[in-house]
Amino acid sequence: MSIERRRAAKLPNLKRRVLLPAAVGVAAAGITTLALLPQAGAAQSNNxxxxxxxxxxxxxxxxxxxxxxxxxxxxxxxxxxxxxxxxxxxxxxxxxxxxxxxxxxxxxxxxxxxxxxxxxxxxxxxxxxxxxxxxxxxxxxxxxxxxxxxxxxxxxxxxxxxxxxxxxxxxxxANLAQGESLFSTNCAACHTITGAGDALASGVFAPSLMxxxxxxxxxxxxxxxxxxxRFGPNTLTDQQVADVVKYVDYLKAPNDRGGIAIGHVGPVTEGFVGIIIGLGTVMLAGLWIGGRAK
Ligand code: HEC
Ligand code: HEC
Known part of the structure; x- marks a missing residue:
């Protein structure tokens, strides 16, 4: 068999084993990202x-x-x-x-x-x-x-x-994603990132926020x-207080929008976890399709 003919015979195989899984992968990753990050761009008024x-x-x-x-x-x-x-x-x-x-x-x-x-x-x-x-x-x-x-x-x-x-x-x-980042810098040290509360020094405790x-x-x-x-208006604006409140409210009854709850650690973190799981699934799917092509 000439080199040219061998190459020609390999091409469809290459298409099936690499290009097809890759295309499926990109599509699936996109869908996963879209499904898991609907709240990151929530509308906000900052007038x-x-x-x-x-x-x-x-x-x-x-x-x-x-x-x-x-x-x-x-x-x-x-x-x-x-x-x-x-x-x-x-x-x-x-x-x-x-x-x-x-x-x-x-x-x-x-x-x-x-x-x-x-x-x-x-x-x-x-x-x-x-x-x-x-x-x-x-x-x-x-x-x-x-x-x-x-x-x-x-x-x-x-x-x-x-x-x-x-x-x-x-x-x-109020903006949920903004609220999560404000909560993690201003509140999580005492109340924990899930709002469950924690013991502080000398018998004092930061209560659950639920x-x-x-x-x-x-x-x-x-x-x-x-x-x-106390967080006065020079530390947090009214908009930022509303954002934090929205995040704490979200912790009470996380809006899962049909997705799988991942410990309710917040929309941004869950989005990243979602992307990683999505990519993993995609790679497995790619291997499976590649395996069948053999
Ligand atoms: C230095 C630790 C600390 C930080 C930081 C902190 N808190 Fe607290 N928080 C407490 C303590 C202690 C209490 C309980 C006060 C009491 O009852 O004497 C409390 C009480 C609360 C309560 C009342 C809960 C209830 O019992 O109904 C809410 C709500 C709350 N905090 C929200 C927040 C938010 C939101 C932030 C960030 C903007 C924040 N806290 C930052 C320590 C903290
Ligand atoms: C048995 C005594 C007692 C009674 C009755 C009582 N309080 Fe208090 N109150 C306290 C003490 C002690 C504190 C300080 C507690 C602390 O800081 O954790 C306090 C704190 C407060 C604070 C917070 C003050 C601050 O500086 O942040 C408010 C507001 C308050 N009380 C309102 C009331 C109201 C309104 C009533 C009636 C409905 C009431 N209290 C009944 C003893 C009492």
């Missing part, structure tokens, strides 16, 4: 004029201007008419420790000027009223209804201005409860 004033005026209770609306975070306006009811609830449930005017006592800290978000976080997560002042307050079923909590908040906020207002987060304007609502997550970030640092 600075929509960001409001972070609610740091303390004037909402008196009819000040809450954020302009349409931004990733809007601020709850408290109702001045609920102050008398809030005062009654405060005197019955809080004043023995915090004092009649929330000015603080030897048993508990001053609450004046902390802001509506701080009061709301501690009461709505059930941390307050506190049963045992010697241990770290924990998340438990709240004692008060939403309107009672807002009334207590209105009373305390009426005593002194200041502090952040109650944030409501619009998750549709029970927190979107408002409570934003409140924790802005007010820094207990041993958690």
């Amino acid at each position: 600075p004029s929509d960001l409001g004033n972070y609610g740091y005026t303390g004037s909402y209770i008196y009819g000040g201007t809450p954020s302009k609306g349409g931004g990733p975070i809007t601020y709850e306006k408290l109702n001045p008419a609920s102050i008398p009811y809030g005062k009654t609830l405060f005197l019955e449930n809080c004043s023995t420790c915090h004092g009649v005017e929330a000015q603080g006592t030897t048993r508990a800290p001053n609450l004046q000027g902390l802001g509506a978000a701080t009061i709301d976080f501690w009461v709505s997560t059930g941390r307050m009223p506190l049963a045992d002042p010697t241990v770290q307050a924990v998340q438990k079923p709240p004692r008060f209804s939403r309107s009672q909590t807002l009334a207590i908040d209105a009373y305390v906020s009426s005593l002194a201005p200041g502090g952040p207002a109650i944030p409501n987060v619009n998750l549709t304007l 029970a927190a609502t979107t408002t409570q997550i934003a409140e924790a970030v802005r007010t820094g409860p207990g041993n958690m640092p």
Whole structure:
């Protein structure tokens, strides 16, 4: 057989053994990538004029201007008419420790000027009223209804201005991939990347984030409860807080979109794992096709 004829005979074989599997491989890798990374490019609005004033005026209770609306975070306006009811609830449930005017006592800290978000976080997560002042307050079923909590908040906020207002987060304007990277740099050291929580130094622990609502997550970030640092607007913008909240919310009920959950470590990481598994599958498929061609 001449060299030319041998080459000609080999060509179809080469096509089947190398080119076909390679083509299948590229196609499959593309499909895998597309299927696993749908959220990386989520739409986001970054219009600075929509960001409001972070609610740091303390004037909402008196009819000040809450954020302009349409931004990733809007601020709850408290109702001045609920102050008398809030005062009654405060005197019955809080004043023995915090004092009649929330000015603080030897048993508990001053609450004046902390802001509506701080009061709301501690009461709505059930941390307050506190049963045992010697241990770290924990998340438990709240004692008060939403309107009672807002009334207590209105009373305390009426005593002194200041502090952040109650944030409501619009998750549709938040970016999940951005939130994951902000969470990994700012929060994961204490709460772990899955939000499961962890023990910190000297008996303090960073709790699991699974029970927190979107408002409570934003409140924790802005007010820094207990041993958690406070992230003010110079550290994280409202947009970035909303992004982080979206990621924590995603950890609670990961949106798998029909894919296989990989420990819910986050969309970007899962995307990479997906690509590697995809490529591996593709190579196996290539070998199988190549094997059959023999
Ligand atoms: C048994 C005493 C006690 C009662 C009752 C109580 N608290 Fe507290 N509260 C504390 C103590 C002690 C702390 C500090 C706890 C800590 O830092 O972990 C605290 C902390 C707080 C904080 C956080 C303050 C800060 O500087 O961040 C808020 C807000 C608060 N309480 C609100 C309330 C409200 C509102 C009520 C009533 C619904 C209430 N508490 C009832 C003892 C009490
Ligand atoms: C230095 C450690 C540390 C860092 C960093 C940290 N936290 Fe925390 N976090 C804590 C601790 C401690 C608590 C519990 C506070 C308490 O109850 O006294 C907490 C509480 C919370 C809670 C309340 C959970 C509940 O019980 O409902 C949320 C939500 C939260 N953190 C979110 C975040 C987010 C989001 C970030 C990043 C922007 C972050 N934390 C960064 C230590 C930390």
